[in-house]
Amino acid sequence: MAARREFRILGMTPGEIWRGFVSTTTGKIALAFFSIMVAFSIYALVALPPNFGNLWNTPSYWQANPKYAPPAWINFFAGDAYAPQMAVRDFNFTAGSSGGVGYAVIQFAVDDSYAQPWRNLYMMVRSPAVYNASTVAYLTVERPDGKTVQLGPVSVNSQFVALGLSPQIISQVSSFYQSNFGVQNAVPAGSSAIPYLFYTVRGGDLVPLKGTYRFTITMYSFSGNTVLNRKDLGVVLEGEVYGLMGTDFLGHDLWLGLLAGFPIDLAVGIITAAIVVTLAILIGIVAAFYGGLVDEVLTRITDFFILLPAFPLLIVFSVLFQWSIWDAIVFLAAVSWGGSARVIRAMVMQIKSSQFIESALAAGAGRGWILRNHILPMVMPYTLYLFVVNVPGGILTLSAINFFNLAGAELPTWGNILAYANEFGALTSGYWWWVVPPGLLITFVAVTFIFVAMGLEPVVNPRLRHA
Incomplete structure (x- = not known):
């Protein structure tokens, strides 16, 4: 063969x-x-x-991400100077309805050790039955210095709510600084009010106030006996840095x-x-x-x-x-x-x-x-x-x-x-x-x-x- x-x-x-x-x-x-x-x-x-x-060409998909944010790993070289993006998943949740009003309470805590704190706080509302209804939200922040900031109400009329850009909250944060520290117009026009929750005043200057912050978000829905579910709600703190390679102009x-x-x-x-x-x-x-x-x-x-x-x-x-x-x-x-x-x-x-x-x-x-x-x-x-x-x-x-x-x-x-x-x-x-x-x-x-x-x-x- x-x-x-x-x-x-x-x-x-x-x-x-x-x-x-x-x-x-x-x-x-x-x-x-x-x-x-x-x-x-x-x-x-x-x-x-x-x-x-x-998804890459859908701007709303990336709207919770910071814009023009550098990679998170630069904190290794900058000494944790920048607050990273944070999707809050570990929060206490209670909900119910009373007298035709549905309510939900979200409670969580964050430790701030950064020179530049978070840029904004976003509420993600996934149920159209919630954000198309007559729903409002209140935000309470307990600071490490023992002071409490009461903010709201903010209308929850969309799937994506940027609390820091609400004129109501900007005015209330400015009033907080004026009544507690004698500083007027602490929040510049057009800026988010959220970063200023993480500052205090020393020697007439705003400086970072590091420590544990406790947040309470209370939502009320006035469209009958609407019950707000945990799976329908999310909270995101917009960071100064993001991920492995950062973001671009749209937050990609x-x-x-x-x-x-x-x-x-x-x-x-x-x-x-x-x-x-x-x-x-x-x-x-x-x-x-x-x-x-x-x-x-x-x-x-x-x-x-x-x-x-x-x-x-x-x-x-x-x-x-x-x-x-x-x-x-x-x-x-x-x-x-x-x-x-x-x-x-x-x-x-x-x-x-x-x-x-x-x-x-x-x-x-x-x-x-x-x-x-x-x-x-x-x-x-x-x-x-x-x-x-x-x-x-x-x-x-x-x-x-x-x-x-x-x-x-x-x-x-x-x-x-x-x-x-x-x-x-x-x-x-x-x-x-x-x-x-x-x-x-x-x-x-x-x-x-x-x-x-x-x-x-x-x-x-x-x-x-x-x-």
Whole structure:
């Protein structure tokens, strides 16, 4: 029984190619970087909801988050100077109804040890039966200095109530400072009153008052015997810092946006490269292998696509036809194969002129057999290399087009995050967390595939392998 023939590329089995790739330092680094990209992409697909793209473009979804907030980990360097975002989940709750009036009482305590306290206090009312009814809320705050602040009533007429921005509460907090400390107009016009609950007056200046604060929120509903449920209510203290990567102008959690960008950008790069390589192989091999009129026509078509200004055309068509991100990458790939096809054509032309090809033809070998057993195995290493180097090109082009708010501007890609950062002057305003992470991730992806390409050099270039 004849031994089964092993599949080889340029005399190497797939296993030998893999071992040659990972045996170099460059290959190991490339493998580590690529594994990180794939791991984050898988995590994003599992952890983020399927409709995250729609949520990203829904401002109300992020309204409880602070705007332009740096990452929470800067407190490690600033000595807990900034109060972090806090969703209050551990609170005492009682509810009932009496005399046709429904009521609910929420009680919780927070420890303030920050130089800059919370920006605002939000009530999240999830039941339309509550916030569409005649409902009011009162807020009582017991401070560490023994003083009590009585605030309200505030109308609860929406799903999201920012207590600190209520004119009633701003006036009452200012009155508290005037009656207790003799300070007039303590709360500046247009500012939230909530931070001033965490201050006291020393030497005529407002200074942080650290310690435990006890909050009591009492709600009354005057629309019959409405019973307020715990699950329908939530409380959020808006922080000065937020999460792993901070927030932008709408309060987007930038960590989630950066995470969502991994599978999107990786898919864009791989799809773009796959289309480019497929077209380049088909055009290059057919032109060189069949020659004559076929070669002449395909060569002229290749020259035409090489001369096309792909990126300017991509911008024009994106504006005219409101292309999605997938329309853009298909167009980009469809016009970017020319240079690669010309190289493959030259390789096949050289292989065709080899003596072993002439010998195979003289022995009666068919074109298909020669193509399968001689041409493709010698071209495949370059096509693999070609695929690798086209991935970062697709990602960088996508990021550039997104930077102009074109082609997929509705998706949380790294290019889109940078586009809004530029529009709102993030870098000049000092919002470095909005600019540096997406820029570094784009660079990281490009560098990863550059390392992959360098690791494949011994496969592509047999001289390096034998050396």
